[in-house]
Structures are given as C-alpha cells and as structure tokens.
Amino acid sequence: MDISNETYGPDHKAGYVSIIGKPNVGKSTLMNQLVGERLSIITSKAQTTRHRIMGILNGVHDGQEFQLVYSDTPGIIKPQYRLHESMMSFVRGSLEDADVILFVTDIFEKYDENDVIERLQKTQTPVLLLINKIDLATPEQVEEKIQYWNENFKSEAIIPISALTDINIKHVFKAIVSRLPVHPPYFPKDELTDRPERFFASEIIREKIFLNYKKEVPYSCEVIITGFKEKDDIIVVQSEILVERATQRAILLGEGGKMIKKTGIMAREELERFFGKKVFLEQYVKVEPDWRTKERALKRFGYEE
Numbered sequence: 001m002d003i004s005n006e007t008y009g010p011d012h013k014a015g016y017v018s019i020i021g022k023p024n025v026g027k028s029t030l031m032n033q034l035v036g037e038r039l040s041i042i043t044s045k046a047q048t049t050r051h052r053i054m055g056i057l058n059g060v061h062d063g064q065e066f067q068l069v070y071s072d073t074p075g076i077i078k079p080q081y082r083l084h085e086s087m088m089s090f091v092r093g094s095l096e097d098a099d100v101i102l103f104v105t106d107i108f109e110k111y112d113e114n115d116v117i118e119r120l121q122k123t124q125t126p127v128l129l130l131i132n133k134i135d136l137a138t139p140e141q142v143e144e145k146i147q148y149w150n151e152n153f154k155s156e157a158i159i160p161i162s163a164l165t166d167i168n169i170k171h172v173f174k175a176i177v178s179r180l181p182v183h184p185p186y187f188p189k190d191e192l193t194d195r196p197e198r199f200f201a202s203e204i205i206r207e208k209i210f211l212n213y214k215k216e217v218p219y220s221c222e223v224i225i226t227g228f229k230e231k232d233d234i235i236v237v238q239s240e241i242l243v244e245r246a247t248q249r250a251i252l253l254g255e256g257g258k259m260i261k262k263t264g265i266m267a268r269e270e271l272e273r274f275f276g277k278k279v280f281l282e283q284y285v286k287v288e289p290d291w292r293t294k295e296r297a298l299k300r301f302g303y304e305e
Helices: 027-035 082-096 114-120 139-152 169-177 197-212 246-253 255-275 295-300
Strands: 013-020 053-061 064-072 100-106 127-132 157-160 222-230 234-243 278-287
Touching: 013 027, 013 114, 027 053, 027 064, 027 100, 027 169, 064 169, 100 114, 100 169, 127 139, 127 169, 139 157, 157 169, 197 222, 197 234, 197 255, 234 246, 234 255, 246 255, 246 278, 255 278
Parallel strands: 013 064, 013 100, 100 127, 127 157, 234 278
Antiparallel strands: 053 064, 222 234
C-alpha cells in the first residue's frame, strides 16, 4: 500500500496488536470497542470469527502520533476440519507479526486456557492479559482471578475489563500505546481495515445466520458475495449461501422460504447501517458437499493461500 506521500513525525509509533484467546471470551467485542467501529461478528455462539480481521486506529496520544493495527483472530480450538486448521493458521500468523499481544480470558473460564498458553510460552512479544466480562462478576471473583493469573502466567500486565460496558478499555489502550515501537504507519491514515467491502457484506449475512439458526447449520454455512454494485442511491448485493447437505438447505430456507426471508431482512438492515446507504440484497442457497474439508473449496473462499 502506498503511503509515500503521507507526512508523519520522526517519533511516529505504529504496530500490530493481536487479540487472541479461546472461543467466545469477547475478542470481537473488544476489537470493535478499541477501534470504535463494528468490524467483527458478535454473537453468543463460539467460533463465529473464521478469518483474521484487521481494524486500523490512527490518532495522537500524549503528543505522539500512532497507528494501531488490531487483529481479531479465531478462537483457539483443537482442529476437527480442514477449515479449523486454516483458522488456526490465521492465529499463528497474527502471533508472528505482533508487536503487542492481548490475551483475552473470561472471568468464568474454568482454567482451561492451555491451548492458548502453549502458543504464548515461546513468544518474546509483550503480552497483556485481559480478564473480560468483569461486569458480571463480584469484586471477590475478580481478585481471585487476578491472583490465579499472577501465579500461573507471566505477562506484562493483568487488566480486568468489560469489553461490553467499556470498563478499563482506556487503560488497555494506554498500555498498548506505551509498548508500540517507533515506526512509520503501515497503512494510509484514512483506512479503517484491510478487508474489502464484499468481505464485510458476507460477514454481516453470516452473522444473521448464526443468530437465526441452531446447532450445526450456522457452522456448515459459508457466504459468498457474487455481486456488489454501488450506485448513487443504492448498493446491489448478490450473495450465495453454501451449505453441506440438502437437509441443511431446507432448514435454512424454512417453510415457504420464511426463515431465509427473515434472515435477509435482518442482514439488509445491518448492511444499510454499515454502509450508510440503501441496500438491495439477493440471496441464493446452494449445496456444496463437505466444503469444510476440501482444500480447493477453502482456497476459493479465502481460507488458504
């Protein structure tokens, strides 16, 4: 990306900040809060984030310009499909180029974050351990959790937070900026993310599928944007929703197409909020057998190099 024409001071700070942790601990909510924009899917279901999503924040702190490049990553899991293996490769990549790592835990986690800890034990990168969802806990529970992590994990700082209610988020921001290296910006200053508009359109539709369907169906779905045409007064979005089996297609459509219509209305409303313009959304549901295990399919959907 060309930033050669931009001007910045000799003490400009810039760095990559990777947000990692187990599924459903609030990583996406945290990134959206830190960036100030809704870039990542947020649902109560685990494993909703499949890609590495970057959110870019520019500003001035204590008279010093900075650029933070946040990475929201998939929750760390034991892979069961080729898709899961690809998701974990995004996590590995985010750890390799990180200048600061945010290790997000849940106040109610039962001390089973070993999968995450294993990945962090060899890193030389500063790690900030964030205990999330403290708005749901008592002060005694928070203190107990802080004591546990002090005894069991070596980090630069332990910060109890609530990503949902903005508790201690400013403290996290200051802790990050203080650890950034002096470096020119990596991206143009007017960019918010490294992802194209089509990506966010597909993520918004996928989020509504997670909200409206239960069990295996959301995890078996992939959303492909086959058309994205922006006109003066409207954006026309054409999408394909892929499932693995015909029975899943029937569930997704619902009786008389009622469920897919409901999902489409919710997605269109969210797309209009995101893009700030009227949206016409077309949806087609297709069967792509066992796409989560096929290398060719995963490459086509952007999961593999």
